[in-house]
Amino acid sequence: MTTHLLTGAGSGIGAALAQRLLERGDDLVLMARDAGRARTLAERFPGASTLVGDLAEPGRLSWALSKQQLPRRIDSLIHVAGVVDLGLVADLSPSVWARQLAVNLMAPAELTRLLLPVLRVSRGQVLFVNSGAGLRAHAAWSAYAASKHGLKALADSLREEESENGVRVTSVYPGRTATPMQERVHQQEGAEYDPTRFIDPESVATSILTALDLPRDAQITDLSVRPGV
Incomplete structure (x- = not known):
């Protein structure tokens, strides 16, 4: 039985992926920020x-x-969880920087470090759901993009370090996806939110499953997913 440990299963891409993994019979371990959240996830994803x-x-x-x-x-x-707070460099406080760097970069690094011994035994895979912002930065996106650029560096370094242990490392870079986070981003941008303009979370989940299911003679190192229209 294949076992996946997943962050960010509460909504969006993480929720879509968790449901797909359960439906096909895989074992799933979900990270929750507190006991109440853990109960909610257990009720939403039986098994x-x-x-x-x-x-x-x-x-x-x-x-x-x-x-x-x-x-x-x-x-x-599978690292899916993330937070985003937009703002100009001239306006962002250290606390806003610290929160995004902690959740988007430092926590994936630490969780990976703690679980690497188990992943090495199974010759498993670490998959980071990054962002288009991890490849390019725009005005008002500095803190979030910095955290995601750092996540790319983490993945690239980890891939080289763990290749001899048989651990595969993948970064997936979704473009704008129709998730609650995207709706909050639009609120911060002062823009009208139309989910039909963006990628369906199910499509991103499909791309993640493709990377996970690739035969062991190959690995997808970096995968960009963009809206079709």
């Missing part, structure tokens, strides 16, 4: 198990996981 750890506090993840029963096998670690 999935949960772990509690707040990605906004990456320095406490080691302690949090040490108090819980980790799966004995993990075939893929």
Whole structure:
């Protein structure tokens, strides 16, 4: 049985992916920020198990996981969770920078570090759901784009470091996707939100499954997914 550990299953791309993985019979472990969120995820995705750890506090993840029963096998670690707050460099406070760097970059790095021993045993895969902002930055996107550029660097370094251990590393770069996060982005931009203009989360989930299911003689290292219209 294939076991996946997934962050960000509460909505959007993460929720679509979690449902697809469960429907095909895979084992699923979902990260939740607190016990209440864990109960909500367990009710929404029957059959999935949960772990509690707040990605906004990456320095406490080691302690949090040490108090819980980790799966004995993990075939893929999938980082989907993320936060975004737009603003001009002239206006962004250190706290806004710190939150996005913590959730989008430092937490994936720390969670990967903690789970690498298990991933090495299974010769598993680490998959980072990055963003188009991880490849290029625009006005008002500096903090978010910086965190995602850093996530690309993390993935690229990890891929070289872990190749001899058989651990595959993939970055997926979705363009604008019809998720609650995208709706919040439009609110911050002061723009009308029309989800039909953007990628369906199911399409991004399909691209992730393609990378996960690729035979072991190859790996997808970087995959950009853009709206079709």
